[in-house]
Each structure stands twice: as structure tokens, then as C-alpha cells.
Amino acid sequence: MAYQNAVDFFSDEQSPLYSIAVVDPKPLAIVAAPTACGVHPPIVASFNDRIRPLLDCVDKLRHLNIMKEGIQLPTIVVVGDQSSGKSSVLESLAGISLPRGQGICTRVPLIMRLQDDPNISEPLLHLEYNGKSLPVDEVAIADAIVRATDEIAGLGKGISDNPLTLVVKKNGVPDLTMVDLPGITRVAVQGQPEDIYEQIYDIIMKYIAPEESIILNVLSATVDFPTCESIRMSQKMDKTGERTLAVVTKADKAPEGLLEKVTADEVNIGLGYVCVRNRIGNESYEEARSDEASLFSTHPLLSKIDKSMVGVPVLAQKLVCIQATIISKCLPEIVRKINDKLAANLAELNRLPQHLTSVAEALTAFMRILSSSKDSLKKILLSGEFDEYPEEKEMHCTARLVEMLDQYSDEIHSKRFEKMEDFLMEEIMVLQETKGIGLPNFLPRAVFLNVLQKKVKEIAASPEDFVGKLWNYLELVVIKVLMYHCDNYPQLLSSTRRAAQNLIAKKRNESVDWVREITGMEKLTDYTCNPDYLATYSKFMAQQHMFMEIMNDPGKYSVINLEEVGEINVGHLRKHLDVVQQAFDLKMRIMAYWKILLMRLVDSMALHIMFSIQNMINKEMEDEIVQDLMAPHGGGIERMLDESPLVAEKRKRLKMSVKLLKESKEVVANIMDRISLHADQERD
Numbered sequence: 001m002a003y004q005n006a007v008d009f010f011s012d013e014q015s016p017l018y019s020i021a022v023v024d025p026k027p028l029a030i031v032a033a034p035t036a037c038g039v040h041p042p043i044v045a046s047f048n049d050r051i052r053p054l055l056d057c058v059d060k061l062r063h064l065n066i067m068k069e070g071i072q073l074p075t076i077v078v079v080g081d082q083s084s085g086k087s088s089v090l091e092s093l094a095g096i097s098l099p100r101g102q103g104i105c106t107r108v109p110l111i112m113r114l115q116d117d118p119n120i121s122e123p124l125l126h127l128e129y130n131g132k133s134l135p136v137d138e139v140a141i142a143d144a145i146v147r148a149t150d151e152i153a154g155l156g157k158g159i160s161d162n163p164l165t166l167v168v169k170k171n172g173v174p175d176l177t178m179v180d181l182p183g184i185t186r187v188a189v190q191g192q193p194e195d196i197y198e199q200i201y202d203i204i205m206k207y208i209a210p211e212e213s214i215i216l217n218v219l220s221a222t223v224d225f226p227t228c229e230s231i232r233m234s235q236k237m238d239k240t241g242e243r244t245l246a247v248v249t250k251a252d253k254a255p256e257g258l259l260e261k262v263t264a265d266e267v268n269i270g271l272g273y274v275c276v277r278n279r280i281g282n283e284s285y286e287e288a289r290s291d292e293a294s295l296f297s298t299h300p301l302l303s304k305i306d307k308s309m310v311g312v313p314v315l316a317q318k319l320v321c322i323q324a325t326i327i328s329k330c331l332p333e334i335v336r337k338i339n340d341k342l343a344a345n346l347a348e349l350n351r352l353p354q355h356l357t358s359v360a361e362a363l364t365a366f367m368r369i370l371s372s373s374k375d376s377l378k379k380i381l382l383s384g385e386f387d388e389y390p391e392e393k394e395m396h397c398t399a400r401l402v403e404m405l406d407q408y409s410d411e412i413h414s415k416r417f418e419k420m421e422d423f424l425m426e427e428i429m430v431l432q433e434t435k436g437i438g439l440p441n442f443l444p445r446a447v448f449l450n451v452l453q454k455k456v457k458e459i460a461a462s463p464e465d466f467v468g469k470l471w472n473y474l475e476l477v478v479i480k481v482l483m484y485h486c487d488n489y490p491q492l493l494s495s496t497r498r499a500a501q502n503l504i505a506k507k508r509n510e511s512v513d514w515v516r517e518i519t520g521m522e523k524l525t526d527y528t529c530n531p532d533y534l535a536t537y538s539k540f541m542a543q544q545h546m547f548m549e550i551m552n553d554p555g556k557y558s559v560i561n562l563e564e565v566g567e568i569n570v571g572h573l574r575k576h577l578d579v580v581q582q583a584f585d586l587k588m589r590i591m592a593y594w595k596i597l598l599m600r601l602v603d604s605m606a607l608h609i610m611f612s613i614q615n616m617i618n619k620e621m622e623d624e625i626v627q628d629l630m631a632p633h634g635g636g637i638e639r640m641l642d643e644s645p646l647v648a649e650k651r652k653r654l655k656m657s658v659k660l661l662k663e664s665k666e667v668v669a670n671i672m673d674r675i676s677l678h679a680d681q682e683r684d
Contacts, residue, residue: 052115052116052175053671053674054324054327054328054331054671055113055115055175055176055177055323055327056671057327057331057667057668057670057671058073058074058177058327059113059177060667061073061334061664061667061668062111062177063128063165064660064663064664064667065660066338066660066661066664069341069657069660069661070337070341071334071337071338071341071664072210072211072212072213073212073330073334074212074213074214074323074326074327074329074330075177075178075179075207075210075212075213075214076176076177076178076179076213076214076216076319076322076323077178077179077181077204077207077208077213077214077215077216078090078178078179078180078181078216078218079181079184079204079208079215079216079217079218079230079233079234080183080184080217080218080219080228080230081183081184081185081220081223081228081229081230082183082184082185083183083220084183084218084219084220084223084228084230084249085218085220085249085250085278086106086180086183086218087099087106087180088249088278088279089218089247089249089276089278089312089315090112090178090180091278091279092276092278092279092285092288092312093114093173093174093176093178093312093315093316093319094112094114094168094170094173095123095170095172095173095285096123096125096138096141096168096170097141097142098141098142098145099142099145099146099149106180106181106182106183107149107153107157107158107159107160107182108149108152108153108159108160108161108162108163108164108182109161109162109163109164109179109180109181109182109203109207110145110163110164110165110166110179110180110181111163111164111165111166111177111178111179111180112165112166112168112176112177112178112179112180113165113166113167113168113176113177114168114170114173114174114175114176114177114178115167115168115169115170115173115175116170116171116172116173116174116175117169117170117171118171118172119171120169120170120171121171122138123138123168123169123170123171124168124169124170125137125138125141125166125167125168125169126166126167127144127145127148127164127165127166127167128164128165128166128167129148129151129152129162129163129164129165130151130152130162134148141166145164145166148164149164152164157189157192158192158193159182159196159199159200159203161202161203161206163179174316174317174319174320175320176316176319176320176323177323178216178319179207181200181203181204181207182200182203182204183200184197184200184201184204184229184230184233185197185200186229201233204230204233205233205236205237208233208234208237208238209237211243212326212330213243214243214244214245214271214322214323214326215234215237215238215243215244215245216245216247216319217230217231217234217244217245217246217247217269218230218246218247218249219231219246219247219248219249220248220249220250220254221248221249221250221251221253221254221255221258221261221275222250222253222254225246225261225266225267226266226267228267231267235267235268238270240268240270241267241268241269241270241271242270242271243270243271243326244268244269244270244271245269245271245272245273245274245318245319245322246262246267246269246271246272246273246274247273247274247275247276247315248261248262248273248274248275248276249276249277249278250277250278251275251276251277251295251296251302251310252277252295252299252302255299255301255302256301258275258301258302258305259301259302259304259305262275262305262309271318271322272309272318273309274309274310274311274314274315274318275296275302275305275309275310275311276292276310276311276312276315277291277292277295277296278312289311289312289313292310292311292312293311296310296311331668331671331672334668335665335668335672338661338664338665338668339665341657341661342658342661342662342665345654345657345658345661346658348654349651349654349655349658352488352647352650352651352654353365353488353489353647355643355651356640356643359637359638362637362638362640363637365489365640366492366629366637366640369485369486369489369492370622370625372485373481373482373485373486373621374617374618374621374622376388376481376484376485377477377478377481377617377621378617380395380396380397380398380477380481381397381398381401381474381477381613381617382398382610382613382614382617383398384396384397384398384399394476394477395477395480397477400473401470401609404466404469404470404473405602405605405606405609408462408463408466408602408605409598409602411462411466412459412462412463412598412601412602413598415458415459415462420566420568420569421568421569421572423565423568423570423573424570424573424580424583424584424587425572426451426454427451427582427583427584427586427587427590428573428576428579428580428583430447430450430451430586431447431579431582431583431586432579434446434447434450443582443585443586445526447586448526448586448589448590449525449526451586451590452522452523452526452590452593452597453523455590455594456519456522456523456597457523460516460519463515463518463519463601463605464512464515464516466605467508467511467512467514467515467605468508468512470511470609471504471507471508471511474504474507474613475500475501475504478500478503478504478616478621479497479500479501482496482497482500482625483496483497488644488647489640489644490644490646490647491639491640491642491644492629492639492640495625495628495629496625496628496629498628499621499624499625499627499628499629500621500624500625502624502628503616503620503621503624506620507612507616507620510612511608511612514608518601518604519601522597522600522601526593528593528596528597528600530596532595532596533592533593533596534592536591536592536595537588537589537592537593539563540563540564540588540591540592541585541588543562543563544581544584544585544588546560547560547562547570547584548580548581548584550570551570551573551574551577551580551581552577554574558570558571564591565591
């Protein structure tokens with residue numbers, strides 16, 4: 001409700017502001033009435049009772065430096081080419097003297113805060129810069145500004161984007177806040193940096209870019225408006241011209257064609273033009289206003305310009321109206337941005353690690369890190385959950401482990417140890433080399449083991465390679481998870497990483513030892529209780545009769561298609577008829593048993609992996625990290641009490657930001673309350 005009141009406050013169709021700023025560009029008549037002291041103020045401001053609270057609010061926010069939080073404030077920005085008369089316009093509005101001279105007089109952004117105060121007889125002025133606030137005498141204000149500028153921008157003719165604020169409390173001035181920027185110059189003169197134009201350009205663009213900025217473009221009547229650099233700059237940021245107001249100075253020096261220039265509007269000035277005559281020489285401000293009024297009333301050319309477009313009082317009135325309108329329009333959005341930024345910063349501050357002050361707190365934090373790390377590892381390595389890493393496929397660990405295991409299985413199953421043309425030759429050679437005095441056609445167990453051991457030896461490297469790749473992958477996963485959970489405590493990073501690497505190295509060695517043990521067992525004996533062995537062996541042996549028929553009949557075609565072997569030429573085996581039947585039997589036994597053995601190697605590997613991972617997560621990892629941290633090189637839990645400089649700096653920055661935003665929120669809340677109260681009183 002307060003937000004709507006803020007808008008209604010300045011958009012009532014019956015209010016003078018609405019009729020001036022929105023519907024009718026003509027301002028109300030401004031009457032220079034005598035004050036209580038008998039002095040005619042240079043400009044009589046209107047609506048100050050309404051405008052002052054909004055201006056105070058914005059100025060307090062500017063003083064708090066809310067803009068460094070990325071929140072823009074409504075601002076009237078004064079731009080113009082060098083010697084266009086910017087300073088003279090500001091002098092006329094404020095009724096005070098500003099620095100003058102050759103070259104760039106304004107070397108830093110000058111924030112002018114004009115405050116009408118009918119209760120004082122003498123102006124009160126003070127300068128604010130570099131954290132200081134200094135009262136200044138009106139007579140010496142120009143010199144004081146020069147000294148302050150030198151302190152900010154250095155001696156010489158260089159410029160700076162650090163602002164200088166001038167607060168003017170005076171009877172009869174309009175309630176306005178404006179930012180005067182350095183005049184635009186393209187050519188560096190002696191003492192100025194070579195890139196003076198680029199520096200000025202950057203400062204101007206910084207101030208006029210925000211949508212909340214009103215651009216007060218000061219143009220000299222003596223120049224062609226489209227050629228003015230200030231026009232080109234403002235058109236870049238305000239293409240429609242809807243937030244640009246033009247002030248034409250030196251109207252008395254170039255009256256010819258001025259009416260046509262301001263009515264044709266070739267440069268698209270959306271908020272219109274105001275032509276002024278500034279003070280000349282030692283004129284008083286009262287004399288200057290009187291001469292200005294006479295000039296635009298009696299001059300044969302200038303008197304034809306509509307009275308709503310001439311005179312410093314008209315300019316003041318327009319600026320007051322425009323300023324009030326833009327502030328009331330932007331205020332609700334400023335409140336929203338403050339609240340959003342405050343909520344975001346508080347959330348970020350709460351996410352920072354607790355600032356530990358005791359060993360007990362450090363131990364609690366350490367145990368929490370271990371617990372959360374174990375929970376994450378259980379989810380991604382055991383349960384198959386990956387909500388913590390939805391887009392990182394390498395962290396979808398159970399799926400990756402299955403892929404690795406399948407690849408391992410394919411690898412050992414695809415091993416081929418003999419060529420098709422050498423079918424049964426290995427078995428025949430073994431049978432011939434193991435002949436002994438005994439019964440014929442008897443297949444000793446030693447023959448079977450001899451062939452089996454050779455085949456196991458040839459694949460033994462594959463399981464070892466697999467466990468090496470497996471633990472390399474698990475090392476990456478474990479370290480990534482641990483580093484994430486320790487990220488807020490960099491004191492733990494080195495110890496935790498070292499402990500994880502040591503643990504993985506141990507687990508890798510354990511797996512290699514286990515692989516060597518199970519391959520050793522497979523070489524040592526041949527055993528299975530799996531009924532598939534006998535079933536497969538019987539199925540293979542069912543082909544023996546067909547095989548022996550070919551062997552015993554030289555006239556038959558020598559090609560045969562055997563299950564699990566494929567199509568082969570067996571003609572070369574006829575010269576070994578004495579042992580070929582035994583060789584066939586041995587081959588079929590090896591083939592049937594080999595299927596069981598490979599399955600056993602894959603199944604036991606899967607069980608070993610899951611068992612090893614579970615032991616590592618549930619107990620070994622915690623023990624290893626604690627031991628490393630408590631070792632002499634680990635530094636102990638006490639190291640966690642030393643907060644990371646990065647975290648400390650971030651905490652400090654966020655606290656300062658939260659403090660600033662809370663103060664800003666209170667400032668805006670107060671003005672909203674005043675607006676609501678005023679609106680309620682008007683309705684009553």
C-alpha cells in the first residue's frame with residue numbers, strides 16, 4: 001500500500017506535479033516573493049513539503065553508498081561539452097559561485113544537494129569527500145572545491161571518478177540533487193593525460209547508463225546541436241530521448257535561429273528544452289534573473305520562444321517535477337532490490353562456515369565434515385543416488401562402476417589363445433609330453449591342470465589392470481567429495497587430500513594382492529560345484545562322435561562346425577589319431593570349466609569392489625583422516641581455529657553489505673511511512 005501511495009503521491013491528476021511533468025510541459029508560475037528578511041531568493045521552489053522527504057531518502061541512500069550493491073538511484077546527471085556553461089547553470093540554480101577558469105574546471109563528479117530552508121538567513125554549506133564533512137563559507141566555496149578536488153584527483157589537470165558532494169542549505173533554492181560531470185574535451189592540453197577524452201567518456205557513461213538517470217544536457221546556443229559530443233553520448237544511452245532534458249545557454253549571444261533549433265528538435269530531446277541566460281560578470285543572482293526575464297520578454301527574436309521554455313526558474317521547476325516523478329516511480333523497485341539483495345546476502349552469510357573459537361567447536365565441525373562426506377560417498381558409491389551431482393556423469397558412480405566391470409568382463413571373455421588352424425594342437429602337445437607308463441587313453445588330472453594354469457597365467461594381467469583403473473577412478477571421486485565438504489576449512493584440505501591418497505593407495509595394493517591370490521588359487525586346483533559345468537561338458541562332448549567320424553575317414557570333408565568354437569578345418573589332426581580323442585575330451589573339459597572360471601573372476605571382482613568400498617567409507621576413511629590430522633605434520637584440530645583469509649574477507653564483506661542494506665531498508669521504510677501518513681491525511 002505504501003508503494004502505491006508513493007506513486008499516487010506524485011501522480012494525482014489534480015496535482016501541479018502531474019500536470020507539469022506528465023501532461024503539460026508548462027510549469028506553474030514562479031513568484032519571487034520577499035522573504036522574512038526582505039531578500040528576494042533567486043528561485044522560489046514549489047512542492048518542497050512533498051519533495052523533500054523523497055530527496056532526503058535518496059540522498060541518505062547515496063550517502064550510504066547503496067550503489068556499490070548494484071542498486072541504482074534516481075539521479076539528475078549534468079553533462080556538456082567543455083565551456084558549454086554547465087557550471088554557470090548550476091550556479092544559477094544554487095545561487096553560489098563555482099570554480100571557473102580555462103580548461104576542465106570540474107575534474108571529479110560533483111554531487112550538488114540543494115535544500116530549501118526558509119528558516120535560515122545565511123546559507124549553510126559543507127563539503128563531503130574522502131570520509132570527511134567540512135563546513136564552508138559561501139564566499140570561499142570555489143576555492144574549497146578546488147582544494148577538495150586536488151585532494152581527490154591530485155594536483156594538476158587529471159580527473160577522477162571519486163565524487164565530491166556539496167550540500168547547500170539556502171532560502172529559496174529548489175530541492176534538487178544533481179551530479180555535475182567533467183566537461184567533454186577531445187584534445188588533451190598541457191598537464192592533462194593523453195587519454196583525457198576516454199577517461200571523461202567512461203565517467204559520463206557510467207553515470208548516464210542506468211535507466212534511473214535523468215540526463216541534463218547543457219548545450220551552447222552558439223553551436224550546432226547535432227555536432228555536440230554530449231548529445232552523441234546521451235543518445236547512445238537514451239536512444240528515445242525520454243530521459244533527456246536540454247538546457248540551452250548563451251541564448252543572448254546567438255539568438256538568431258534559436259527558436260527553430262529548439263522547436264525542430266533534430267536531436268530528439270524527449271523532456272524538452274529550456275533556454276537560459278546565465279549571470280554575467282559581477283551581476284548578482286537577483287540582477288541576473290531580472291535581466292534574463294527582460295531578455296526573453298523584450299528581445300525581438302527570443303521573446304517568440306514560449307515562456308514555458310525559457311528562464312532559470314522554469315528550469316528549476318521542471319527539474320523538481322522530473323526528479324520527484326522519477327524518484328516516486330523508482331522507489332518501489334529500489335525497495336524490492338534492497339530486500340532481494342539483503343535476503344541473498346543473509347543466505348550467503350549463513351552458508352559460510354561457523355567461525356570456530358574453541359577446540360570443542362572445531363571438533364564438532366570436523367566430525368560434521370566427516371559425517372557429511374561419508375553420507376555423500378554412500379549415496380554416490382553404494383546407493384546409486386547422484387542428486388548432489390546431477391550434471392556430472394563421472395560422479396554417477398554406480399553406473400560407472402557397472403560400465404567398468406562390464407568392460408573387464410568383455411575383455412577377459414574375448415581373450416583368444418590359439419589360432420583356428422591350431423585347434424587341439426596345444427592339448428595334443430601336452431598329452432604327448434606327459435606320457436608315462438600306464439593305461440592307454442587315461443586322462444591324468446595333471447594334464448588338465450597344466451593347460452588350465454597356462455590359460456590363467458595368460459589372463460592374470462587383466463584383473464590387476466582392472467583394479468588399478470578402478471581405484472584411480474575412485475580416488476578422483478573420493479577426493480572431489482572430500483574437498484567439497486572441506487572447502488570452507490582450507491586448513492583441512494592438505495591433510496584430507498593426503499589421507500585420501502594414502503588410503504586409496506592401500507586399498508589399491510590390497511586389491512592387487514587379492515587378485516593375485518584368486519588367480520593363484522585358480523592355477524592351483526580345478527574345482528566347481530556349479531552343475532552348469534557337467535551340463536556344458538556333456539553338450540560339448542555330444543559332438544565327439546561326429547568329430548571322430550571325420551578323423552577316421554580320410555575321404556570325408558575335413559571342415560566341421562563345433563559349438564563355442566565355430567567352423568574349423570581338422571585335416572591336420574589325422575596324423576595324431578592316437579591322442580586326438582583324448583585331446584578333444586581335454587579341450588571340451590577346459591572349455592566348460594573356463595566358462596565357470598571366468599564367471600567366477602567377474603562375480604568375485606564385483607563382490608570385492610563393493611566390500612572394499614563399503615569398508616573404506618564406513619571406517620577406514622575416517623581413521624585415515626584422523627590419523628593424518630593428528631600426526632605431527634597434520635597440525636591437529638586446532639588448525640581449524642585459524643579462519644581462512646578468503647572466508648574471513650568474505651564474511652567481513654557480507655556483514656558490511658548486510659549492515660548497509662538494513663540501514664537502507666530502514667531509510668526507505670521511514671519515507672514510505674511518511675508517504676502513507678500524508679496520503680491518509682489528504683483522504684481525511
